[in-house]
Amino acid sequence: MSNWEYAPAPESRDIANLKPAYRMFVDGKFVEGSGDPLKTVNPATEEVLAEVSTASPSDVDTAVKAARRAYDRVWSKMPGAERAKYIFRIARLIQERSRELAVLESLDNGKPIKESRDVDVPTAAAHFFYHAGWADKLGYAGYGPDPRPLGVAGQVIPWNFPLMMAAWKIAPALACGNTVVLKPAETTPLTALVLAEICQQAELPPGVVNILPGAGDVGSELVNHAGVDKVAFTGSTEVGKLIQRALAGSGKKMTMELGGKAANIVFDDAPLDQAVEGIVNGIFFNQGHVCCAGSRLLVQESIADELLDKLRHRVSTLRVGDSLDKNTDVGAINSRAQLEKIQELVAAGDAEGAQRWTSPVPVPDKGFFFAPTVFSDVQQSMRIAREEIFGPVLSVLTFRTPDEAVAKANNTPYGLSAGIWTEKGSRILWAAQRMRAGVVWANTFNRFDPTAPFGGYQESGFGREGGRAGLEAYLDV
Amino acid sequence: MSDRISVAKTYKLYIGGAFPRSESGRSYPVNDSRGGFLANAAQGSRKDARDAVGAARKAFPGWSGATAYNRGQVLYRVAELLEGRREQFVAEVAASEGTKRGESIVDAAIDRWVWYAGWTDKIASVFGAANPVAGPYFSFTVPEPTGVVAVLAPQASSLLGLVSVVAPIIAAGNTCVVVASQDRPLPAITLSEVLATSDVPGGVVNVLTGRTAEIAPWLAAHADVNALDLTGAPEAIRADLERAAAGTVKRLVRGGRGEPDWAREPDVSRMRAVLESKTVWHPMGV
Structure with missing residues (x-):
């Protein structure tokens, strides 16, 4: 029998629609950040993929104020059924652009295309789809007849599942009636910025979702900003403790999804x-x-x-x-x-x-x-x-x-x-x-679903994402 | 009235089902609302707090592993005993709080205990879920107690407030270390005497008396405490306690500024605050 040589089956990188430069997303518009731009790298080749503008402290302030305006004037007043339709739109747009998102995710993060294609992107769409349905049914979630949102959520996410983590954070926040300022990880900002484009395509009201790329200092600025009512963090236990310590006495509601050693x-x-x-x-x-x-x-x-x-x-x-x-x-x-x-x-x-x-x-x-x-x-x-x-x-x-x-x-x-x-x-x-x-x-491992609450005991954090339990994180209850 | 000299009670700590004095040997005078001497209470120390956490941890597997039905019966039994000690509680609450409403406060406290006793075997149905996941898996979520909870009991409401914070914690299957109201600790000690003669296992509830600001930081920083209830925390050290609690990512029950109106109907939020959700998955197939 002859020896069958290995034959690669590469996905085309053109599908990613990679642009030379990406900008932050504030108040419904892509704008130049005044922080030092960062260069995001393909970890599989060490080549620079794109230059990305980052947020300065004043940009964080601008974004939080935009989120507050959108909350006060539009999003918190909108009937849940209308919020739902925006979130459904986002879910559909992610599905429509799923191949592009998968390739871009694999380029920026280094993960195998079969995982970004079969797990990350579909799960991200599923989270929007699931939470969209909650937006006008919150009275049935077990938190009283008319649970209220918290306000502006400051969210900081890691680099391991960039788009999926953005979805886990943004979808429940919007469904519960909050507005969002999200900081993607320094090394993986690209798919979150395409998600921002999707928010535009969905005609989401300006300021409801704001995306600020940058390093840890931007995250710190965001979670400590006085205009933020709720902080959601996914990342290391070390940084989670720093945030919990920094927010001591602030009264801000927190959820933490931290490390593990399963x-x-x-x-x-x-x-x-x-x-x-x-x-x-x-x-x-x-x-x-x-x-x-x-x-x-x-x-x-x-x-x-x-x-x-x-x-x-x-x-x-x-x-x-x-x-x-x-x-x-x-x-x-x-x-x-x-x-x-x-x-x-x-x-x-x-x-x-x-x-x-x-x-x-x-x-x-x-x-x-x-x-x-x-x-x-x-x-x-x-x-x-x-x-x-x-x-x-x-x-x-x-x-x-x-x-x-x-x-x-x-x-x-x-x-x-x-x-x-x-x-x-x-x-x-x-x-x-x-x-x-x-x-x-x-008899299985690493299964995720928006209907199944996810989150830790002890130093792996507190609060849940997904399911009815996950809504508590974004409600004033 | 006879001329008989009454037998005064020595108020001690309650740790692991026993009533020790503070290892520090200290005590402090407890006065009534008009400044008259009521008793000397033990002034608990850092080491007492550690002993109490150890006792609470030791009691956790048994209490959290008991059936919900069993926990419900044990807690209902406590209400029965509270009823039997009604007059003593009324007198202590009246003396501590300087109120004429002692009777209605004690009635409300007993009724609240009964309310929570009835919750034990409803928690899993109300907070749990079968998750309709998109795949060939059976997935369900069950609420479980978070572990050892350190409680800074309300400073003003010496019995009703105390019951309102402790009952939800143990109904949910946690064990706890309670720092009683600093100036009004006597009803808390009497409650621990009730617990000691009930079927609540030793260590499930541990009661420390003393200076809240002295004991609380040790509990907030203790690595074997899973959650911290700040309801009775002195305002001046609240942020410090939250900072210390961050060292082991403790859950916080913050309460608001000032003491809530304990006479209001309770809701489930105090139980939810000390519950974890555990999601279990298993494949389906032949």
Whole structure:
């Protein structure tokens, strides 16, 4: 039999409609920001994609005032049924431009096109579609007959799911009657600015949504602005604590979706092949840049060797490389800084005595890449078992009894998600009840849906996104 | 009236189901509303606060793991015992608050306790959900207690306010450490005597008396406290407490400025504030 060479299946980058320059979106118009412009880079090639204007403190002030005007004069007075139709329009426009958004997202973020195409963009549209329907039904949500919005929401989102996070933030805020000033991440501002264009196409009243690109200083300016009534943050626990501290005594309502170090527990009666797929999805989806990633694998001792053999074999088949290649499984690490952080923690794993296995997969010379890595013989005290790596690195620990699995799973200040693999229904429910985590995936992992509340326990944050529970974040209740 | 010399009560802390004095050995005089001496209360310390958090954490698995029906019965039993101590509470509230409305306040407090006792087995139906996700999965969301809650009890309303903040926390399955009203702590201690003789397990409610501003910062910063109820926080240190709470991303129950009107009908917001939502997914297929 002849050897079948690998043939790439690249998506065309022209579809992204990439422009040389992008501007911030304030009061319904694209305007030049007075901060220092930033250059956003394709992490898979290190080429500059576009120049993006950023906000200065006075731009933040202008945007917050525009959002306040839109809130006072238009959005808070508009009947819910009318708000709903604008939000439905946005959902439809995202669907219409989904291919463009997916390619642009993969270029800017480095994630594989199959993920931006099949997860990020459809989920973003779904969040607008779901929340649109709530806008005129809030009286049925369990917060009293006529729950009121909060006002202007200041929202800061991360770089791992740029468009999807924007949707998770903007859709419920608008549905509940708030207006929004959103700061996308410094390294991934582009799709949020296309979303701004979509708001224009939807004829959303000026000022209802404002998008301000920039770095952390813009985010800080925004959340601390006296005209902001509500702060929603998704990002690291470290920055979440800084924001919570900064807002002490301000009376602003906050929601925080922060880091995680999820346990993915595999019991001895688990369906192993299915579990392997779930483990791979849990930690290598989106290069492991997922706050709810299943980064700590807890395997029952009796099946650990068999499972690890299967896992390494499966991981070695993952293709790493060009984010626009439809065959790519693991794309680029989002930035050099993140790559260095991953390298530093992996070195700590080596130094602390864990056994490292790295996939022998070829990795491109240019761009920020990290080959899928599995550490075994990991102890709970090691940094790679305690700290969020936010990369394609799995730490494997073992347990003997179900009680030990639960104790190890919960031995973390985080509490965002957990995974359970077993064929025994009663064991699933037993373990799910004991996980101190906001999302528990049993015999699956990394599932998201706008109807299913998402959010953390403990230092993974507070508040929920999605479902009826998620509306509370944007209502004065 | 006989000439008999009455037996005065020693008011102590309530930690882990026991009534210790403060480890610091300190006490402070508690006066009635006209300045007359009522009793010496224990002046709780940082170490007392830590012991109380430890006791609350230890009690959490049992209390949060009890069935909702069981928690409801246990809490209803507390209301029965409160009713039996009605006269004592009326006297203490009247003395502490200098009010003639002691009877109606105590009645309202008992009724409020009954209201929350009836909530335990409704919480999951009212706050939970079956999520109609777009895929072959069964997804449901259940409310769960957030953990150990530190409570700065209302300063003015020594019983009705206290019950209004504590009952929702434990009805939702949390355990708590309560810093009683600084100047009006006696009804809180008597309530803890009721709890001690009820079926509420030791450690579910722990009551500290003393200086709120001295004890609160330790609770706000304690890594094993999941939520902080600031209802009775002194205005001057409120922001500091929120800052300290950020160190471990605690949930905050802020309350507004000044004390709410506790006579108003309660709603579910105090329970919601100390509940987490847990979403569980499982594939469907053959």
